[in-house]
Amino acid sequence: MSLFRAILEKPWKQQTASGLPAEGDYGSVTPPQKVGLLFFIAVVAVMFALFITAYFVRMELDDWRPMPESQLLWLNTVLLFLSSFTLQWTHNVLKKGQDKQFKIGLILGALFTVAFVYGQITVWGQMQEAGYYLYNNPANAFFYVLTGIHAIHVLGGLFVWTKTIVKYWSGAEHEELELSTELCALYWHFLLLVWLVLFALVSYT
Numbered sequence: 001m002s003l004f005r006a007i008l009e010k011p012w013k014q015q016t017a018s019g020l021p022a023e024g025d026y027g028s029v030t031p032p033q034k035v036g037l038l039f040f041i042a043v044v045a046v047m048f049a050l051f052i053t054a055y056f057v058r059m060e061l062d063d064w065r066p067m068p069e070s071q072l073l074w075l076n077t078v079l080l081f082l083s084s085f086t087l088q089w090t091h092n093v094l095k096k097g098q099d100k101q102f103k104i105g106l107i108l109g110a111l112f113t114v115a116f117v118y119g120q121i122t123v124w125g126q127m128q129e130a131g132y133y134l135y136n137n138p139a140n141a142f143f144y145v146l147t148g149i150h151a152i153h154v155l156g157g158l159f160v161w162t163k164t165i166v167k168y169w170s171g172a173e174h175e176e177l178e179l180s181t182e183l184c185a186l187y188w189h190f191l192l193l194v195w196l197v198l199f200a201l202v203s204y205t
Helices: 002-008 034-060 073-093 099-129 138-169 176-202
Strands: none
Touching: 034 138, 034 176, 073 099, 073 176, 099 138, 099 176, 138 176
């Protein structure tokens, strides 16, 4: 009978002497959503690394004509930094149970992100008005492709952040909101890091 009980036993529902979590207690276990996000970040990082490598190789050729620097890119950088900081702050106040500040963070994070994307679209418009089109020069093409792909990833993150806002107003569990805001903050930190590299690349080469 002891062997039969051992077979039917569900160890993940028990707190063992080795420190494994009891049922519903996953504090010491990395959530699968976080593992998935880290894998996705690694893939995107490799993709941008390949683009950047191609950028450096292509700029050595004679037909490379660098685009002028837009001062608006500096403002956009500040906006993305603010959105990344706000998402981390929102996650922190949620852990402390500060509901009012959490609501403010939800909205501010989204607004800063939307402002960044709008700023990028404005830069593209300014460049085209000045005659710097995608097909005019390899440097132009790389500028639009790199900043465009980055903006698409920002919009993807904004979609997930919007779902977090909907979850909150739908009465989602605190643990679910905490995980969602943590993942969003982590993703925004990654997007900020990528943008800083891209911004330096297009501004000084």
